[in-house]
Amino acid sequence: MTPATKPLDIGHGVGLRREHFARVLSAPTRVDWFEIISENFMVDGGRPLDILMRVRRDYPVVMHGVSLSIGSTDPLDMDYLDRLRRLADRVEASWVSDHLCWTGVGGHNTHDLLPMPYSEEALEHVVSRVSRVQEKLGRRIALENPSSYLTFAASSLSESEFLAVVAERADCGILLDVNNVYVSSVNHRFDPVAYMDSIPRNRVWQFHLAGHSDHGAYLLDTHDHPVPDPVWDLYRHAVGRFGAVPTLVEWDANIPEWDVLEAESLQARKVRDKIVAAELQPEGAS
Amino acid sequence: MTRDGQGSGSDSPDLRRTQELFWDLIAAPQGVRPGLAALRASGRMDAGDLSFMIRGDDRLAPEDRLDIYASMYFYRLRDSLAEDFPKVAAIIGGAAFHNLVTDYLLAHPSRHWSLRYLGVPFAGFLASQDLSRSFPYLADLARLEWARIEMFDAADADVLTRDEAAVAGPDLHLGLIPATTILPFEWNVAPIWRHLEHEAAHDDGGGSNSAAVTGDNQEEFAAPMSVDRPEQQKTPTLVWRQGFAVYHRTLPPTESPCLEAALRDGVALPELCEILMGGEKEPDMQAAMRTVAGLLGRWLKDGLVVRPGFVSS
Ligand SMILES: [Fe+2]
Numbered sequence: 319m320t321p322a323t324k325p326l327d328i329g330h331g332v333g334l335r336r337e338h339f340a341r342v343l344s345a346p347t348r349v350d351w352f353e354i355i356s357e358n359f360m361v362d363g364g365r366p367l368d369i370l371m372r373v374r375r376d377y378p379v380v381m382h383g384v385s386l387s388i389g390s391t392d393p394l395d396m397d398y399l400d401r402l403r404r405l406a407d408r409v410e411a412s413w414v415s416d417h418l419c420w421t422g423v424g425g426h427n428t429h430d431l432l433p434m435p436y437s438e439e440a441l442e443h444v445v446s447r448v449s450r451v452q453e454k455l456g457r458r459i460a461l462e463n464p465s466s467y468l469t470f471a472a473s474s475l476s477e478s479e480f481l482a483v484v485a486e487r488a489d490c491g492i493l494l495d496v497n498n499v500y501v502s503s504v505n506h507r508f509d510p511v512a513y514m515d516s517i518p519r520n521r522v523w524q525f526h527l528a529g530h531s532d533h534g535a536y537l538l539d540t541h542d543h544p545v546p547d548p549v550w551d552l553y554r555h556a557v558g559r560f561g562a563v564p565t566l567v568e569w570d571a572n573i574p575e576w577d578v579l580e581a582e583s584l585q586a587r588k589v590r591d592k593i594v595a596a597e598l599q600p601e602g603a604s
Numbered sequence: 605m606t607r608d609g610q611g612s613g614s615d616s617p618d619l620r621r622t623q624e625l626f627w628d629l630i631a632a633p634q635g636v637r638p639g640l641a642a643l644r645a646s647g648r649m650d651a652g653d654l655s656f657m658i659r660g661d662d663r664l665a666p667e668d669r670l671d672i673y674a675s676m677y678f679y680r681l682r683d684s685l686a687e688d689f690p691k692v693a694a695i696i697g698g699a700a701f702h703n704l705v706t707d708y709l710l711a712h713p714s715r716h717w718s719l720r721y722l723g724v725p726f727a728g729f730l731a732s733q734d735l736s737r738s739f740p741y742l743a744d745l746a747r748l749e750w751a752r753i754e755m756f757d758a759a760d761a762d763v764l765t766r767d768e769a770a771v772a773g774p775d776l777h778l779g780l781i782p783a784t785t786i787l788p789f790e791w792n793v794a795p796i797w798r799h800l801e802h803e804a805a806h807d808d809g810g811g812s813n814s815a816a817v818t819g820d821n822q823e824e825f826a827a828p829m830s831v832d833r834p835e836q837q838k839t840p841t842l843v844w845r846q847g848f849a850v851y852h853r854t855l856p857p858t859e860s861p862c863l864e865a866a867l868r869d870g871v872a873l874p875e876l877c878e879i880l881m882g883g884e885k886e887p888d889m890q891a892a893m894r895t896v897a898g899l900l901g902r903w904l905k906d907g908l909v910v911r912p913g914f915v916s917s
Contacts, residue, residue: 357718363760363783365848385717391620398717423623427714428677429684432626439619468669469659472616507661535663536672 324491324563325413325523328378330587331566332579339369341576349377349583351412353566356383359409360401370409378412380524380566381405382493385427386416388447388461389434392423399454406455413523415460415493418444418481435470436480448488460491460523465501465530465539477502478513482521491523494560496553497545497568501530501537510552514559522560527553527586528568542571544582550589557593565590617657625649625657630674631713633706636667639674681709681722688723689749691800692742696735698825704735720757723750741791741834748793751785751843752850758783762911766904772912778900779870781910783845786855786864792839794854796831803829840864846907858885862899863908873900 329350334342342352352373359370373379385398406414419431434440452458463481475483485492494517503510527550529543545553545567557563567582617625625643632639636654643649658666682705686693693701712725727746736742759782769776840860843852855863861879865871871879876899877892879885886892903909 357720360718361720361757364757364845366757367760368848387717391623395717420623422714423620423627425715426627426631427717428627428630429680429714429719430673430677432623432673435616435619435622437616437619443619467672468666470616470622471655471657471659472622535668538672 324520327562328380328412328564330583330590331378331380331564332583333382333566333568333570334370334373334379335570335573336366337573338576338579343369343372346376347576348580351378351380351564353380353382354409356381356402356405356414357385360405374409379409380564381409381411381414382462383414383416384429384431385421386451386459387421387427388416388418388451389420389432389440389444390423391420391443392425394447394450394454396454399451403455406457413460413491414455414457415462415491415524417464418461418484419464431464433464433466433468433470434480436473436475436477437470438474439472441475441480441483444484445488448484448490452488452490458490460493461485462493462495462526463498463502464495465498465505465537467505467536467538469506476508476513476516478516482517485518485521490521492517492521493524493526494522494556494563495526495528496556497526497528497530497549498539500549500552501539505536511555514552514556517560519560522556522563525553525556525560525563525565526568527565527582540571541568544578545586553586553589554593557590558597561597562590562594622657626670626673629654629670630677631709632674633710636670636674640667678706678709681705681714681719684719685723685726688753689726689746690804691749691797692730692746694800694803694826694829695739695742695745695796695831697828698823700735700828702825704730704733707733720753723753726750740836741793741796744787744789744791745793745796747787747789748797748841748843748852751787752852755783755785755843755845755850758845763907764904764909764911766901768911769900769904769909774873776900777870777872777912778866778876778903779910779912780863780867780903780908781844783850784867784908785843786860786867787841787843789839789841790836792835792837792854794839794841794852796834797852799831800829844906844908851906858895859899859902861885862896863903866903 331351331353332349334352334354354370359366361367383402402414417431419434421430421432422428448459461481461484463477481492484490499510499513503513527545528541529545530537531540531543565586567579567586569579628643629636629639632642640654654666654670658669660666660669682702685705686701696704708726708729711729714722727743727750730736730746731743761781763781840855841852842855842863843850858880861883862876865875865879873896876896877889880892880895881889886895
């Protein structure tokens, strides 16, 4: 199965959104790769697919899904997995990711990333499903930590412990969303640095960076802002711990002009390069 | 952040039960607390609150935390439908659309992995609602909006060119590309569609609200837009995609039975002549052949005719 271990560092990407289709196709950009929302391209034909294939000629494409529902107690959707695999094969996706969550039950789909209880029961359930999904897709997947707004009474593990064990036991990757770690750390009052430090180094395939909004009693993961300072700080820590991991800036609402988005990605590159260069300094050098 | 000694273990519902309860409560139309009361009233739950399942703290009670998800669920789906049916929403206004979607989601919650299919039964649902008494043409307008979405990402196909059609001559067997559909409207809604499209283009998109994103319940709803009621008349309407652009046009009485036959299972040119003479649209073979030639020219120009033998992937 691919990727064998950690995927190659493909640098800095942004989400491919229709607001930027024309710009991305008309001239070179300074981003290294694009991430797509898989479901938006799991269609029969038309413009989005055509655009995607044209973008793919010039850039690596990473597939990021929202409907895998890995934590649901409903059966896995084989039709969905078939189509996901076909798209991944067709665009030769660098890798495929989704979220550590469930999206519906009883045949319903909420189209939302719903939180898991971090219990032994849920752990067994998720591990066995990740293994079956990876089998079906013929490739390993990465799971992202979602932002969350509640904790279940049934949770006996922390989220980072749960994620780490899933990754080890199911042999999958982790898409570490730095903004989500921050948002959840405020919402649930945990230490985001300790969270990161309990994630195994070699399991993290990708970072997400994004903005959120403050609702007083909680932070909401909105992807409608530039990356805020506390998230940049946490990103520095993440690069220090996990190294030069491919990084994506997410911006899904109030989508800015291309140049603004590109600049945010370039900023991530600058931050990452600085940390990585410092790590490479021989000891004693200042 | 590990075991904190409270709640975990035997008192908690299992994963299946947790998810079912979670779904029932976030889909409850009035919010989590009324949903909880309804579950209790129906004897499906005895707990007084949700603390057996969700931890609260000094900032938010368990029910408030679940309400965050309930809001995200509703607003995301409502905004998705508003994006799919912007003209229906514009005519009835934001508040009525909000209420319509509340009822719609109870009757037709999403069962597909893609949000793309959420609106499939929307026009039919609309037709069954009281709203359709004040706006009898609204379901047809919804059908038009939906068909345009369907055609937007329908399967690709190779289109027959004029030259290829000339080579095939009278032997040509006409089939239509997958991105073609004909809607049998009772109301002539195309002029309203055009009017609202024009309005939206000059509105600069300022109307897009992001309640789903902010979770803000104090949003201001757009007022209903007054439009002239369309004529009640049978208006078969063709919706199709040419290249990457979606179009629609009303079909004249001579064209619609011909195009319908071609859409069903393909048609040979002599059959088209028979359709025209049988329906007494044309008096004789010569007139019928002239009309068919005209129709064919138009269909080729519109990119409606599929290249024979083309199998879409
Ligand atoms: Fe993310």
